[in-house]
Amino acid sequence: MANLVNLENVSKSFGLKTLLDRVSLGVQSGDRIGVVGLNGGGKTTLLEVLTGIEPPDSGRVSLNSGLRMAVVTQRAELNPDDTVADAVIGPLDLEIYQWASNAKVREVLGGLGIVDLGLETKVGELSGGERRRVNLAAALVKELDLVVLDEPTNHLDVEGVRWLADHLLNRNLAVVVVTHDRWFLDTVATHTWEVHDGTVDVYEGGYNDWTFARAERARQADAAEQRRQNLARKELAWLRRGAPARTSKPRYRIEAAEALIGDVPPPRDSVELLAFSKKRQGKVVVELEDATISTPDGRVLVDDLTWRLGPGERIGLVGVNGSGKTTLLRAIAGEKDLDTGKRIEGRTVRLGWLKQELDDLDPDQRLLDAVESVATYVQLGKKEISASQLAERLGFSAKRQRTPVGDLSGGERRRLQLTRVLMAEPNLLLLDEPTNDLDIDTLQELESLLDSWPGTLVVISHDRYLIERICDVTYALFGDGKLTNLPRGIEEYLERRQAAGANDNRNVDLSSVGAEKKTHGADHGMSQAEKRKLSKEMASLERKIAKLDTRERTIHQQMVEASEKMDTGALADLNTQLAAIADERGELEMEWMELGEKMEG
Structure with missing residues (x-):
């Protein structure tokens, strides 16, 4: 393994705040390092010093000679007069037929949705999020030894995030x-760097491993860290009791971690919350009946x-960027x-x-007064x-209040x-992209509050x-005029997008651009009539599963009433x-998956 970048006793301060204090780190070829920490704690500064954008106050930064490196910051500094093609493909110095026949270039352009923006579109006409994607694409089409990314997922949808993870892997x-x-x-990460208090702690593995390490560190902390410890234990308990842990290289004894969370209850008492919600809300919250909703551009969103x-329902709503999720939320809100x-x-x-959109508040008002x-x-x-306690839990110290x-910054x-x-x-409670600009600690606090x-x-x-953490049911907008329930959540959403041919849009064949079109053989796959028949069968199964979900919710409500009456027989x-419904749903989902495989094959 080659050593690509070295930091030796590096320090960096801004004003009176020391963000890096005699930090020594190294990046080896093949490393995949996730950098985490509180907002304002020095993560971006570490990246800028590491890549030479900012000089250190003291210490030394050494880069391997001939290192091929790309840096994608949050600033997206592009020439507004350039076209998208100029920004992404121009630096490659390739003729049209050369880059159009390059599989890696086509994959990046399709995976990040760059083709959909229009290659001849001026950069200055793009939104901030679209410019960030162009900047990311311009880096990933290059031959590189090291890529340094600052919040690359902020303006990607669920599919884009998965594509980027697969691409980097x-x-x-x-x-x-x-x-x-x-x-x-x-x-993605094989190592995690946590930046805090001027230092950088290094852990093996990704988020799961880092959570184990933090829980162990919190267990050994003094009484002043008790609240932080409880939060880490709660998060760890959810990780261990939910989907199978993805811990890759645990450095901490699993037995000790299990003992640490042995007395931690599940994150939510769903039955108790449902009973409480019913008392607060009654039986009717918001209902849409026989509703047809159109997007601002006139496209029918749902019919x-x-x-x-x-x-008490906890619903996650997913779909590609521009699918109409916010419009549906506006309809729910009235x-x-x-x-x-x-x-x-x-x-x-x-x-x-x-x-x-941010609230329009008096800029001279103190933060605490605004709360x-x-x-x-x-x-x-x-x-x-109190208002002050809630503000502190969401990352505002007493001084900052x-x-x-x-x-305040945009994130604050x-x-x-x-x-x-x-x-x-x-x-x-309607939350539209609540994770934007929130660091992991604040996200954990938000989840704990919810x-x-x-x-x-x-x-x-x-x-x-x-x-997956805070919602019990997931719905999706696939652009077919329907709101679709996803019994298996995000994983099912990604599978269905792929089965429905989402990659036709994301992996556009550009090999014919500026060159002769290739002659393809006849398609010996499934006929359109067969595909329509399978689609109808799958839709029928989805309706049956949705009915089971409705029955399940009704039974949960009946269980709340029975528990209030102490009716053990009921x-x-x-x-x-409930057990019978679970068995029936399992059979229906298996049948649906088999049909999906036929559709793909």
Whole structure:
């Protein structure tokens, strides 16, 4: 293994704050390193010093001679007068027929959705997120030894995040990436660097291994770290009890970790929360009946949709960028008129909505005053906490709470917006990309808060870890005019996108651009009639599974009522019904998967 970059006793300060204090690190060929830490803790500074963008105050940075390196920052510094093709392909100095026949270039352009932007589009006409994708593509089409990425997943959808992870795993290059996306970190990273208090702690493995290490460190901490310890234990308990742990190279004894979480209950008591939610909300939250909803550009988003949001439901909503998720959220909130059908809202509904747009607040107002203007105390589960305590849990120290709103960064304003939404004690909470600009510690705090939050929750997010962590059911928009339930969550969504031919759009064949078209042989695959028949059978199975989900929710509500009445006989009967539903769903899902395989094959 070759040594690519070395830091020796490097220090770096900004003003009075020391971000790096005599740090020594190295990047070897083949390393895939995830960099984590609190916002403002020095992650980006570490990357800039590592790559030579910023000089160290002291110490030495050594780069291997002839190192082929690309750096993708959050700034996306591109010439607005260049076309997308100029920015991505121009530096390669290739003729059209050369790059169009290059499989790696085509894969990057398709995987990041660059073709959909239009290769002749001016960079200045793109949104900030689109420019970030162009910047990322311009790096990945090159032959590299090392790529350094600062929050590359922020403007990618779920499929884009998975594509980027697969691409990096399949490339023979070293990776250093700052990311708050825990699924991406756990999938890609072979090592994790945690930047804090001027130092960098190095761990083997990705998010799962790092969580074990943090839990062990918290166990040995003093009493002042007790709250942090409890949070780490809770997160670890969910990891071990959920999907099988992906720990690759554990350095800490698994037995000790299991003992650490042995007395930790599940993150949520679903039955208790459902009972509490029903008391707060009644039976009706928001219902859309026979609804047709169109996007702002006139495309039909959903047609003839009947969707009843029940008390205590936790719903994840996924789909590609531009699929209409936010428009559907606006319809649920009552801000978007239905083309046809009607919207019914329960009398006791109190709506809280975290939008992607920032609140328009008085820039001279102190942060804490902006929170207390909503409420001074909030009830979360069985606990009442003050505005200051909630702000602290979401990353604002007591000192920072005195800061004027106008002096906050974009990420801090986003956290302030979230704090204000939660302070209003909504019982219907709509979260539109809540993970943007949140570091991992703040994400864990948010998840912990939501564990005890009683109410109905609808979340749009490209962070599959968040969806799997806080939601009980997942729905998707596939662009077919329907809202589709996904019993197996994000994994099923990705499988269905692939089965439906999503790669036709993401891996566009550019080999004919500027060159002669190739002659393809006849397609000996399945006929269109056979495909339509399979599609109908799969749709029928999906409807049956959706009915089972409805029955299951009804039974859960009946179990709450039976438990209140101490009716053990009814509880036993309902539990038997649940087991039968689980068996039937398993058979239907297996049948659906077999049909999906036929469709692909």
